Amino acid sequence: MKRKGMFETQKTEGIMKKRKNHVFTCGDTLLGGFVLFLSLFLVSPLSAAELLSLDEAIAEALASNQDIQVARGEEKISSNNVNIGNAGLLPRIDLVGSVNYQDNEEPSMSGLTEFTSTSATLQASYTLFDGFGNIYTFRKLKSAGRLGRFLARNTIEDVILEVSEAYYNLADATEQVAVAEEALAISGDRLKRARLRSEYGQANTLEVLSASVDANADSVAWKEAVLDMENANRALNLLLSRPIDTSYAVKSEVSFDKSLRKEEILQNAKQSFSSYLIARESVKQAEYDLGIARSDFFPELGVQAGYGFGDTVAGFDTGMDDLSGSFSAALTLNFNLFNGFQSSIRSQNARIELQNSKLLEQKALNELEKQVADTWQEYLNTLDILEFQKKNLETAELNFRRSKELYVLGQLTTTTFREAQLNLINEQKSIASARYDAKILELKLKRFAGKLVTEEEVEKQ
DSSP, X not given: OOOOOSSOHHHHHHHHXXXXXXXXXXXXXXXXXXXXXXXXXXXXXXTTSEEEOXXXXXXXXXXXXXXXXXXXXXXXHHHHTOOTTTTTOSOEEEEEEEEXXXXXXXXXXXXXXXXXXXXXXXXXXXXXXXXXXXXXXXHHHHHHHHHHHHHHHHHHHHHHHHHHHHHHHHHHHHHHHHHHHHHHHHHHHHHHHHHHHHHTTSSOHHHHHHHHHHHHHHHHHHHHHHHHHHHHHHHHHHHHTOOTTOOEEEOOOOOOOTTOOHHHHHHHHHHHOHHXXXXXXXXXXXXXXXXXXXXXXXXXXXXXXXXXXXXXXXXXXXXXXXXXXXXXXXXXXXXXXXXXXXXXXXXXXXXXXXXXXXXXXXXXXHHHHHHHHHHHHHHHHHHHHHHHXXXXXXXXXXXXXXXXXXXXXXXXXXXXXXXXXXXXXXHHHHHHHHHHHHHHHHHHHHHHTTOSSOHHHHHOO
């Protein structure tokens, strides 16, 4: 009874033929026969669909997933903000023009009571020193750029893991459907034999009823497995931004990376795991905020220069026929003596924020070490369990074949045969789930080690 593949068309067609042959033998109870009738004729929508690999699914998610697109947009914004102009390290140049009309009761110094002054000036200003506040601001902008890249990487890694889990959930659900189909075929064959034995007086009504109940139960289990598969298919479509009812088949083969080492994973995680890098970069942000806050205690030195034209004429006249040019320059010094303790409060709060950031970084490191240790141990345990289940599956298959031979010969009760069948079904289901669980844990370990996504994929626009 060993299965050679869940996605082979010939096997699917063979199972469907078996299911059709069992339709007319399961009508002892109205409700059970109706459920079985429906289940045997419902064909899986994924049976003839296109084949989608995990790499193709991940590539499609990287290109079309909305969360990734938003994360890349936010990363681009933080990258655009890394500019010395945003930090006040470039001069400011303004073109200023004005028209001023006055009507005085007494003559002005020019002897006019009504006049219009017109001027146009090109002026530049630059902060020479502000307590290094602009320097710390620029450093903080660069830190924010790195932080944006880490956040984008974290989102991309989250989506890749979600896609991988959804993909393997669909693969698992597909195998569960195949196991349920196999169980349904076995139960249908058993029910057919029970009816024939009853017709020839070799079995009583109780045996027929028991076989019918088990067949109906397997029919319900098959329908539930199909529903789980369809739900898993829609969940993957959502992550890939595909139409929600798009159907496709997935690959069931998985292989494991034997080169993973716990110490290497933990060491790489401290340098590559995006969640920890975000916490570490937040400490740098807090340090720069403290430097910006302390700059308030220093004087501000600036320079201004301008060149303009102006004219004053009698009456209301905006003409510029007789403009005169002039150059101006100024060196300014501004030192705040008291602002209601605002600078002091900002500095105190910045120191507290820095202390909190360091505490959160240490907490993130402790959590990272625990997560790596927990995931690594769970990964090893799952691989061990998988090996045990492989042996159990071989035993369950051998036991079922022997039980079937004895049952056909009439030397085994239906209860014992059903128990052997259930043992085989449970082992087939468990081994599929354990295989995919181990693969997902391996992907989580690769994420810790910074191997889940490359820097080129992060920077891809």
